[in-house]
Amino acid sequence: MAMLSANFSSSSFTFVPSRRSQTHKETASVTRVRKDSIFTKASLRTASIEHRDHHQTLTDANTRLRRLCESGDLENIVKLLRASRKYDIDPRTLCSVLQLCADTRSLKHGKEVDSFIRRNGFVVDSNMGSKLALMYTNCGDLREARRVFDQVEIEKALFWNILMNELAKAGDFSGSIELFEKMMGSGVVMDSYTFSCVSKSFSSLRSVDGGEQLHGYVLKLGFGECSSVGNSLLAFYLKNGRVDSARKVFDEMTERDVISWNSMINGYVSTGLTEQGLYMFVEMLCSGIEFDLATVVSVFAGCADDSCLVSLGRAVHGIGLKACMSREDRFCNTLLDMYSKCGDLDSAKAVFREMSDRSVVSYTSMIAGYAREGLAGEAVKLFSEMEEEEGISPDVYTVTAVLNCCARNRLLEEGKRVHEWIKENDMGFDIFLSNALMDMYAKCGSMGEAEIVFSEMPVRDIISWNTIIGGYSKNCYANEALSLFNLLLEEKRFVPDERTVVCVLPACASLSAFDKGREIHGYIMRNGFFRDRHVANSLVDMYAKCGALLLARLLFNEIASKDLVSWTVMIAGYGMHGFGKEAIALFNHKRREGIEPDEISFVSVLYACSHSGLVDEGWRFFNIMRHECKIEPTIEHYACVVDMLARTGDLSKAYRFIENMPIPPDATIWGALLCGCRIHHDVKLAERVAERVFELEPENTGYYVLMANIYAEAEKWEEVKRLRKRIGQRGLRKNPGCSWIEIKGRVNIFVAGDSSHPETENIEALLRRVRARMREEGYSPQTKYALIDAEEMEKEEALCGHSEKLAMGLGVLTSGHGKIIRVTKNLRVCGDCHEMAKFMSKLTGREIVLRDSNRNE
Numbered sequence: 001m002a003m004l005s006a007n008f009s010s011s012s013f014t015f016v017p018s019r020r021s022q023t024h025k026e027t028a029s030v031t032r033v034r035k036d037s038i039f040t041k042a043s044l045r046t047a048s049i050e051h052r053d054h055h056q057t058l059t060d061a062n063t064r065l066r067r068l069c070e071s072g073d074l075e076n077i078v079k080l081l082r083a084s085r086k087y088d089i090d091p092r093t094l095c096s097v098l099q100l101c102a103d104t105r106s107l108k109h110g111k112e113v114d115s116f117i118r119r120n121g122f123v124v125d126s127n128m129g130s131k132l133a134l135m136y137t138n139c140g141d142l143r144e145a146r147r148v149f150d151q152v153e154i155e156k157a158l159f160w161n162i163l164m165n166e167l168a169k170a171g172d173f174s175g176s177i178e179l180f181e182k183m184m185g186s187g188v189v190m191d192s193y194t195f196s197c198v199s200k201s202f203s204s205l206r207s208v209d210g211g212e213q214l215h216g217y218v219l220k221l222g223f224g225e226c227s228s229v230g231n232s233l234l235a236f237y238l239k240n241g242r243v244d245s246a247r248k249v250f251d252e253m254t255e256r257d258v259i260s261w262n263s264m265i266n267g268y269v270s271t272g273l274t275e276q277g278l279y280m281f282v283e284m285l286c287s288g289i290e291f292d293l294a295t296v297v298s299v300f301a302g303c304a305d306d307s308c309l310v311s312l313g314r315a316v317h318g319i320g321l322k323a324c325m326s327r328e329d330r331f332c333n334t335l336l337d338m339y340s341k342c343g344d345l346d347s348a349k350a351v352f353r354e355m356s357d358r359s360v361v362s363y364t365s366m367i368a369g370y371a372r373e374g375l376a377g378e379a380v381k382l383f384s385e386m387e388e389e390e391g392i393s394p395d396v397y398t399v400t401a402v403l404n405c406c407a408r409n410r411l412l413e414e415g416k417r418v419h420e421w422i423k424e425n426d427m428g429f430d431i432f433l434s435n436a437l438m439d440m441y442a443k444c445g446s447m448g449e450a451e452i453v454f455s456e457m458p459v460r461d462i463i464s465w466n467t468i469i470g471g472y473s474k475n476c477y478a479n480e481a482l483s484l485f486n487l488l489l490e491e492k493r494f495v496p497d498e499r500t501v502v503c504v505l506p507a508c509a510s511l512s513a514f515d516k517g518r519e520i521h522g523y524i525m526r527n528g529f530f531r532d533r534h535v536a537n538s539l540v541d542m543y544a545k546c547g548a549l550l551l552a553r554l555l556f557n558e559i560a561s562k563d564l565v566s567w568t569v570m571i572a573g574y575g576m577h578g579f580g581k582e583a584i585a586l587f588n589h590k591r592r593e594g595i596e597p598d599e600i601s602f603v604s605v606l607y608a609c610s611h612s613g614l615v616d617e618g619w620r621f622f623n624i625m626r627h628e629c630k631i632e633p634t635i636e637h638y639a640c641v642v643d644m645l646a647r648t649g650d651l652s653k654a655y656r657f658i659e660n661m662p663i664p665p666d667a668t669i670w671g672a673l674l675c676g677c678r679i680h681h682d683v684k685l686a687e688r689v690a691e692r693v694f695e696l697e698p699e700n701t702g703y704y705v706l707m708a709n710i711y712a713e714a715e716k717w718e719e720v721k722r723l724r725k726r727i728g729q730r731g732l733r734k735n736p737g738c739s740w741i742e743i744k745g746r747v748n749i750f751v752a753g754d755s756s757h758p759e760t761e762n763i764e765a766l767l768r769r770v771r772a773r774m775r776e777e778g779y780s781p782q783t784k785y786a787l788i789d790a791e792e793m794e795k796e797e798a799l800c801g802h803s804e805k806l807a808m809g810l811g812v813l814t815s816g817h818g819k820i821i822r823v824t825k826n827l828r829v830c831g832d833c834h835e836m837a838k839f840m841s842k843l844t845g846r847e848i849v850l851r852d853s854n855r856n857e
Contacts, residue, residue: 065093065096072104098110137162155188268280462495469481481503506541537565540573571587602621649679737827740824804823808848822851826852
């Protein structure tokens with residue numbers, strides 16, 4: 001029991017426990033402390049055991065995963081992850097697993113790991129994000145890789161570079177550039193590989209502005225002296241045709257490796273600057289840089305562009321042999337291609353024979369070489385041998401090469417056999433082969449087969465349309481060419497290009513379809529095609545042949561950079577219209593401009609002299625061609641001289657000239673003299689000449705008809721009957737004369753005595769009125785051109801039925817007031833029709849352009 005004690009000396013009091021009571025409390029307190037200590041130690045012991053067990057589990061799972069990574073067992077890795085919790089797996093282990101998925105390109109397992117990471121809420125830091133991005137990039141899932149980059153801040157340039165490169169490989173050049181821009185904004189430190197990656201994308205997009213900005217950024221960051229970056233900039237500028245910019249980069253590079261030199265050499269060669277490229281090669285050798293296979297291949301390609309460089313090619317061939325490059329297929333194939341393009345087929349064949357492992361490329365180069373040299377038989381034979389003897393299947397390029405060979409040499413039967421091979425090997429639906437087939441058939445004159453190929457094509461491109469339109473145009477099917485051109489416009493699936501208008505304009509010229517030609521002219525100007533010289537030359541030719549000579553000359557003057565064809569077309573236009581002096585003046589002007597004439601130029605100026613009766617000038621140009629220009633005359637040149645002499649009536653001199661020709665005269669030469677005999681009514685000489693012509697071309701009805709007309713004009717009707725009987729016995733058929741005129745975009749065709757046209761009655765009435773007026777003014781019908789044995793009245797009626805008169809009559813009746821009337825005839829216009837055309841023009845106040853197979857009137 002506690003006791004109270006009072007301290008009276010103090011005004012306060014305190015509670016003081018007794019000694020016994022104090023001892024008891026101390027004992028109880030000690031007991032409680034001991035119990036707490038026991039419980040705490042037990043708790044700590046339990047916690048320690050639990051922590052040890054968890055650590056053991058964590059260590060075991062990560063150890064097992066790492067061992068499975070070492071063995072590449074992704075299946076079991078994924079199974080273990082499925083059975084694990086978040087706290088069992090170390091993020092570093094997941095990075096190792098992702099690396100394995102990236103290395104093995106296992107997208108399926110990589111996605112499982114990504115799913116585990118997201119499901120368990122792992123924090124994806126820069127390290128794990130890099131591995132995730134790498135896994136998706138290597139596995140080809142670039143969209144998911146880009147998602148990772150958008151969500152995670154990845155610090156290492158390596159992973160950015162890899163994704164940029166893969167995006168570019170996949171053709172997503174814009175995506176690659178966008179990633180580069182994001183990289184710039186993220187503050188990631190870039191390296192040389194970064195710029196090499198992104199420059200490829202700018203190059204592929206032909207983004208010159210973007211590439212130039214990149215170049216400036218490279219210089220700003222101090223990477224301008226890095227050879228790999230410099231090489232990537234070289235590649236960019238060269239691919240975009242900026243050779244001068246590339247050369248500037250090259251000159252500023254402090255360290256140039258073989259790639260730098262190869263880039264410049266190949267860049268010069270591929271852009272047509274062969275001389276500079278080969279000079280660079282020599283400079284490279286002088287600089288002591290070791291060349292490689294790529295260097296030699298570029299040099300061979302440069303030598304192939306100019307046959308004069310074949311000696312340099314041979315020297316490089318020797319260098320390549322010393323460097324043991326002859327075992328490389330690429331070396332042999334480009335060497336073979338060089339020799340074949342330079343016309344050295346013996347060397348090409350030697351390389352081909354020595355090749356231990358010939359490929360389809362080797363055969364294609366050799367076939368193309370034979371084709372270029374006109375050895376069509378060898379080309380077709382080699383095509384057959386490559387599969388039969390060596391078991392090498394021709395590819396599209398090989399078949400195209402042999403088809404081009406057949407086309408160039410007009411080998412229709414061989415081309416048909418190749419066509420059969422194409423069908424047998426199921427290559428018929430290849431668009432390139434179909435286009436080559438059409439071209440072959442068109443050049444061989446088999447437009448029916450070409451049309452079948454065109455109609456059976458499941459897919460066409462603008463080249464297909466150009467080939468078929470050009471084929472019809474070149475084979476004198478002008479109406480069909482224009483119809484297909486109109487169909488192309490109606491379908492609106494393809495936009496006609498420069499080649500299209502070059503193909504269709506000759507059809508307009510052939511038909512004298514002036515209105516259609518003007519429409520195409522408008523299309524050319526709207527689309528800026530006139531800058532193309534081929535288009536400009538074709539347009540000038542079209543207007544000249546349609547009789548619009550003034551407009552042709554205006555357009556000729558507008559051509560900024562005239563080539564030899566431009567001048568020749570205009571000279572021929574003057575010659576066709578009988579403006580010989582203007583043709584000669586233009587020919588001389590051309591020479592003063594420094595453009596030397598070729599064989600075709602001399603044909604044009606000699607033709608002009610012939611049709612204008614300028615004999616002395618004609619002889620002068622013939623001698624200039626032989627002695628000054630060192631051009632050996634061909635059949636065409638001799639034909640022009642014969643025609644020139646025959647037209648002026650110097651028939652005996654023309655005959656002697658033919659007999660003294662250094663080359664055998666063909667039917668064209670004798671035919672020109674026969675035409676002169678008709679003009680000057682020399683029946684005896686015509687008979688001698690005709691026999692020569694009939695021997696050379698017994699199946700050509702045109703010469704029989706010409707001789708029959710000579711007899712008819714001389715009123716030797718028995719001889720006419722005998723000749724017509726001879727034509728019948730040979731089973732020959734005369735090509736009927738016809739004329740045509742374009743009215744409001746529609747071509748109207750007439751044959752002699754034609755009464756099928758809806759306006760026939762009105763046309764005949766008009767012609768009778770014109771004939772009556774001609775009699776009143778003293779003109780007499782030239783009935784000798786009726787070419788029939790009948791009374792004068794019947795001959796007059798026959799003359800009125802000539803096809804060109806019918807066409808002119810329609811033009812007067814239905815074309816707009818004041819509009820030029822343009823009529824074309826497939827044969828020669830007779831003298832009576834010529835006189836009526838002049839009178840009708842005077843009577844109606846209308847300009848009439850009458851064009852026949854020889855010239856415009």
